Amino acid sequence: MGWLSAGDGYEVALVEGRVAARATAGRAAGRQLKSLPKAVREHPEVDRLRRLAEWLDRHAAACVTQVDTWMVSSLPVPTGLLARVWPDEAWQSALRDLVVVGEDPQEPGFLRDATDGGELRLVNLDGETVRLSPATVTLPHPVLLPDLEDLREFAAELGVTQRVEQIHRATWLRPEGLAEKATEVREFAGGSYDSRFALAARATALGYRVSGGYASCRVRDAGRGVEASVWIGEPYWDGDTETGALSWSDENGRTLRAVEVGPVAWSEGMRMAAALHAGRTVEEGRTA
Structure with a gap:
């Protein structure tokens, strides 16, 4: 995008995602200024560029989310x-x-x-x-x-850097020897939080859905929809809480046995449970 006139003596443009200004007259003519001069901060072109920058940020985030969905499933x-x-x-x-x-x-x-x-x-x-x-x-x-x-x-x-975490994504393989009737995993249960709100906020910040007493993520594994869920406490509980067990269900809400869970659903469920457990409160003087 080129430079746009913004009143007498200035032009503005989006530079690396932010609104920048340069003088068109005087000794500083043609040079980009370190900050927006007071004279142009409320100019309509500056406001338009700010709104465009916000839209571009949302668009970039939406692209990453869509590609991540393609990859995860x-x-x-x-x-x-x-x-x-x-x-x-x-x-x-x-x-x-x-x-x-x-x-x-x-x-x-x-x-x-x-x-x-x-x-x-x-x-x-x-x-x-x-x-x-x-x-x-x-x-x-x-x-x-x-x-x-x-x-x-x-x-x-x-020197590859991936915007969507793929090859360096943390993965878990389903272990051998699981009990035939087991329906949950408690490896990352027991992570203490000062409040249920703090645990729910961490789940939301990490991109997981919070509904009722669970944080969850949905993936497609081998062509079928699977939802992994971690218990995070009653919705209106205002005291301290802990991460609970991890379980999986199919598109009809049927709880899956651990041995039925596919590799992608297993890995993504464990990744979610580990991330929630990692944010727990650690008592001073104890190892994390």
Whole structure:
């Protein structure tokens, strides 16, 4: 976006997400000022740019949320859709360098470009640029990536930074030997909070849904919807509380046995439970 006139002697523009001003006359002509002069702070163009900046921030956050949803649930995404949104800087920032898989699940690569013709350009583990144009691709959840450690090492070599947490996302594998009838996990139960409000606020800040006495997250695992839930206390309780057990349910609300829970739902449920437990109150003098 270019510079816009904002009254006598000044122009304004969005620079790195904030409104900036520069003088158009005098010794400082053409130079960007360190702060907005008082004379232009209430100018209509400045107000318009501020509202545009707020919209761009919301748009960027929405792009990240959508891409995270695709990744967490390993949903097939039309290649043509990625090509259409790629010119948008917010979409490109959310998508760039995510691991993408086409028709061959054994050939992942880091997404580097998408052309107008619907072709994706990836860098594979051999360091080669490959071109893909299948009808759909997936952005796999890391627990489903067989070469996860290799991808992490290669990403470090390339200096890859992912806007959407994928290859460095904390993952948990469902352990062997679970009791056949077990329906909950208590590994991260017992995390103390001074109030139920504080625990609910942490869950909300982390992006989890709070409803009734539970914090929850929904994913699609192997084509079915699954909701992972952690008990956080009665909604109107104003005393101290603790994180409770983690459990899973299907789209019909049926509680799943632990052995029925798929790898993505298990990992995301454990990730949520661990994050809530990590925010607990730790007594002074005791180890965290």
